[in-house]
Amino acid sequence: MPRDDIAARLTDLLRDFFRQPALALAEETTAADVPGWDSLAHIDLMVTIEKAFAIRLSTREVRGMKNIGALLDILAQKTA
Amino acid sequence: MEYNCQTPDYATLIAEARALDTSACTRDLRIAVLADFTTHQLVAVMQALAARRGVRLHVYEAAYDSIESEILDAASGLYAFAPDCVALLAATPKLKGRYYAAADPAAFAGQAVARFAGLWDGLRAHCPATIIQSTYVQPAERAFGQYEALVPHSLGAAVREVNRGLAEAARARRGVLLCDADFLAAERGRAAWRDERLWALAKLPCTPDCLPDLAGGVLDAALAAAGAFVKCVVLDLDNTLWGGVIGDDGLAGIALGGFDEGEAFVAFQQFLLSLKRRGILLAVVSKNEEAAARLPFREHPDMVLKEEDIAVFLANWDNKADNIRRVQQVLNIGLDAMVFLDDNPFERQLVRAHVPGVIVPELPEDPVDYLPALAALNLFETASHSDADAARAGQYREEASRQQAQASFTNIDDYLRSLGMTARLERFAPRSLPRIAQLIQRSNQFNLTTRRHSEEACARLMADAGHAPLTITLADTFGDYGLISVIVLALQGDTVEILDYLMSCRVLKRGVEDLAMNAIFAFAAQNGARQVVGRYLPTAKNRMVEGFYAGFGFTCIDSAAHEAVWAHEVASWRPRAHFIHAEAQEWGAAPQAVAG
Numbered sequence: 283m284p285r286d287d288i289a290a291r292l293t294d295l296l297r298d299f300f301r302q303p304a305l306a307l308a309e310e311t312t313a314a315d316v317p318g319w320d321s322l323a324h325i326d327l328m329v330t331i332e333k334a335f336a337i338r339l340s341t342r343e344v345r346g347m348k349n350i351g352a353l354l355d356i357l358a359q360k361t362a
Numbered sequence: 363m364e365y366n367c368q369t370p371d372y373a374t375l376i377a378e379a380r381a382l383d384t385s386a387c388t389r390d391l392r393i394a395v396l397a398d399f400t401t402h403q404l405v406a407v408m409q410a411l412a413a414r415r416g417v418r419l420h421v422y423e424a425a426y427d428s429i430e431s432e433i434l435d436a437a438s439g440l441y442a443f444a445p446d447c448v449a450l451l452a453a454t455p456k457l458k459g460r461y462y463a464a465a466d467p468a469a470f471a472g473q474a475v476a477r478f479a480g481l482w483d484g485l486r487a488h489c490p491a492t493i494i495q496s497t498y499v500q501p502a503e504r505a506f507g508q509y510e511a512l513v514p515h516s517l518g519a520a521v522r523e524v525n526r527g528l529a530e531a532a533r534a535r536r537g538v539l540l541c542d543a544d545f546l547a548a549e550r551g552r553a554a555w556r557d558e559r560l561w562a563l564a565k566l567p568c569t570p571d572c573l574p575d576l577a578g579g580v581l582d583a584a585l586a587a588a589g590a591f592v593k594c595v596v597l598d599l600d601n602t603l604w605g606g607v608i609g610d611d612g613l614a615g616i617a618l619g620g621f622d623e624g625e626a627f628v629a630f631q632q633f634l635l636s637l638k639r640r641g642i643l644l645a646v647v648s649k650n651e652e653a654a655a656r657l658p659f660r661e662h663p664d665m666v667l668k669e670e671d672i673a674v675f676l677a678n679w680d681n682k683a684d685n686i687r688r689v690q691q692v693l694n695i696g697l698d699a700m701v702f703l704d705d706n707p708f709e710r711q712l713v714r715a716h717v718p719g720v721i722v723p724e725l726p727e728d729p730v731d732y733l734p735a736l737a738a739l740n741l742f743e744t745a746s747h748s749d750a751d752a753a754r755a756g757q758y759r760e761e762a763s764r765q766q767a768q769a770s771f772t773n774i775d776d777y778l779r780s781l782g783m784t785a786r787l788e789r790f791a792p793r794s795l796p797r798i799a800q801l802i803q804r805s806n807q808f809n810l811t812t813r814r815h816s817e818e819a820c821a822r823l824m825a826d827a828g829h830a831p832l833t834i835t836l837a838d839t840f841g842d843y844g845l846i847s848v849i850v851l852a853l854q855g856d857t858v859e860i861l862d863y864l865m866s867c868r869v870l871k872r873g874v875e876d877l878a879m880n881a882i883f884a885f886a887a888q889n890g891a892r893q894v895v896g897r898y899l900p901t902a903k904n905r906m907v908e909g910f911y912a913g914f915g916f917t918c919i920d921s922a923a924h925e926a927v928w929a930h931e932v933a934s935w936r937p938r939a940h941f942i943h944a945e946a947q948e949w950g951a952a953p954q955a956v957a958g
Contacts, residue, residue: 321564322400325560325563325564325566326376326403326570329560329569329570330373340559341559341562341563
């Protein structure tokens with residue numbers, strides 16, 4: 283799946299998940315930039331993303347992901 | 363109420379928990395959650411599930427892995443919260459850690475059980491809440507392969523041993539229930555339950571998809587302990603208890619026994635019979651000619667249920683909503699304590715629409731799926747079991763005989779005299795505690811204050827010199843009613859206060875109320891009291907006793923929306939007439955040995 287398509291789907295998913303219809307994502311966006319994205323929400327979000335993209339994230343990927351760009355890299359690689 | 367066979371999914375429940383609407387909730391429940399794993403999501407799911415069942419759940423969520431400190435510290439937030447129940451939840455990875463660190467694997471299981479039993483007893487010393495203990499989910503790894511179970515102290519054998527030990531220790535105590543996590547996980551498939559990654563990352567006990575199962579397990583036990591449980595199953599007949607239509611197909615034509623669908627109906631009836639033996643009443647509501655409806659019960663060789671298993675049998679052409687209300691009136695139980703099982707979606711919808719409160723599960727199309735669909739709903743949770751439960755169905759049939767006898771008397775006094783009633787009044791006794799606690803949980807209508815004491819709290823009353831906790835058992839020529847009334851008195855200065863007064867509605871207007879009030883005033887006089895004071899706390903279900911104290915000549919001395927206080931001078935009490943031969947044990951004073 284092209285990276286732009288993944289980014290669009292991910293944006294929709296996060297807007298829905300955090301119930302922030304105007305949420306905008308950039309490559310450098312981190313959890314700290316999104317209200318409600320705490321460590322507990324992170325786990326739920328990762329599980330939601332796994333279901334939506336039909337992939338599985340490793341422990342290291344869930345823990346180590348620095349920003350939206352890193353997440354997009356993982357999704358692009360796993361849905362290729 | 364509609365019950366679908368599937369538990370709502372995690373995402374739905376989390377969304378509901380975020381915008382929790384408890385405005386339609388009719389009751390409150392206080393639960394403390396102590397766990398050695400992360401409980402944030404579990405608690406949210408539990409609150410959403412509770413709200414769906416009309417319960418506003420107040421939760422004390424202890425800090426991660428603080429079970430010991432909460433319980434052992436008398437000044438902990440746990441005790442300040444004053445919970446109705448305390449859930450002690452434990453995850454297998456933590457148990458594995460202890461197992462591998464244990465010096466003596468042979469002693470491990472015993473120690474793990476003793477740790478929790480000690481915690482339960484520690485908790486008991488500070489608070490009478492019901493305890494809900496989780497079991498451990500079997501781990502995946504087996505160092506011995508299938509031989510694991512044959513090695514006494516292998517990990518797999520140890521986990522089984524701990525679960526068995528927890529059940530035994532709980533059985534030996536009052537007010538300790540299990541949330542059988544291993545069963546819940548096995549039903550899902552343990553591989554689908556576990557998520558080692560989410561344990562490593564966030565200390566989640568299972569995959570989020572399975573959290574509703576675990577939350578439901580805790581909630582089911584908590585609600586049963588609080589008195590919300592099913593007392594009666596109302597059954598359709600054609601295509602519910604057997605395949606086909608008895609009126610059309612005849613005795614030889616219905617599918618029952620043997621193989622195919624007939625086999626499934628036998629299995630379904632066997633489960634219903636085990637419910638009846640447990641004390642749940644079975645009733646029949648069927649659109650049939652009565653003779654046809656009763657025919658299989660009398661003559662079909664593969665019929666598991668017999669006529670004597672059915673407490674109320676209604677076969678007619680009236681609509682089922684009206685018939686269910688009739689069943690409810692005869693049995694004197696709440697609509698929300700009834701489950702209606704019918705293969706016909708039209709009848710289910712009609713009952714949902716016209717008899718709100720009754721639990722109406724969806725039944726699958728194929729009768730082989732009835733049993734697993736019902737099992738998945740876990741509708742028949744209970745917090746106690748006593749031998750008296752099993753006798754209940756018989757008592758309702760005796761009641762039917764009494765009602766027939768009553769028809770032959772024109773004078774009620776003659777009738778009551780003819781019953782040859784005998785009653786025993788006695789202080790709470792250890793052997794009666796399970797039944798006392800159960801009656802306290804069950805009685806909604808004839809209940810003046812509706813305070814739900816746990817069995818443990820009853821045991822404390824029994825031993826407390828400051829209280830006079832009384833039970834009444836009743837029998838007559840038709841049979842034994844068993845323990846039917848619980849009254850708790852307190853002597854405070856010159857006043858005897860009636861703290862609790864409840865009675866089974868099955869014995870209304872037999873004179874037990876008169877006998878009991880005479881006993882209360884006799885107790886007051888013996889103890890030099892000047893007056894007897896009673897309270898009425900209104901609930902959605904106890905309107906029938908709103909005028910109870912007025913009926914005995916009490917004067918209302920304080921009246922508010924939530925409470926009315928009534929008083930009567932001891933000096934002006936005139937004993938009531940009744941036709942019960944009473945045998946009274948000493949019940950006013952606590953037994954010396956127990957009171958110390």
